[in-house]
Amino acid sequence: MRLPTPPNPLKRGEASALKGLSALRVPFKAPFKAMGPGSVSSMLKVVLDVAYILLWLITCVLLLLVIAAIFIPLDNVNITVSGDSGGKQLPLTRTLLLFGLGAATAYFGGFMLILRSLRRIIRTLTMGDPFQPDNVRRLRQIGVTLAVVTGGVWVAQGFVAKRLAPGVMDPQGVGELLTPIFSVLIVFVLAEVFREGARLRRESELTI
8 A cells, every 4th residue: 555645845845935936026117107198208308399499599590690691791800719729810701701600500400400300209209109100211310410410510620620720720530430420320220220110010000
């Protein structure tokens, strides 16, 4: 006659330990809400709206100054360009004035366009629906605009250093373009991520 096998105390202990762990398990909850109304995206949208309005006003003022620079007299007007090696006084010509104001207008106008696309992307985050096909196009526009602004600043500073103030201002080196180029590549990679997300969303909608 075979006696019944006594229950294993280790297995019983393991079962009780697992029950204790399941009782102590606390569901993870993010410390803040990333998307939707009342989230971080909503607060970020307000900040971007204010920055966009300020950039729009600055761009408009600079554009008016460009128009005014065509007509204002510039007789016996000098400017002082200062740098690490000292300063240099140069006569202010209409060409130099228009170049400086035009470059500043293009710089702030470019970032205004970037903020406009960012505002529309953040708006989709507040709606809880970021993977839209339009966001892919907006991210690509941001990447192209950032590349144009970065290249324009590099060319403009080199022109000023060689033509306007030689020996006072140093032109930017190629190494200083590494960080902007890296930023542009990240934007284009994000555009591809959003494109893939939009594709998966479209396939899931067709499946349903």
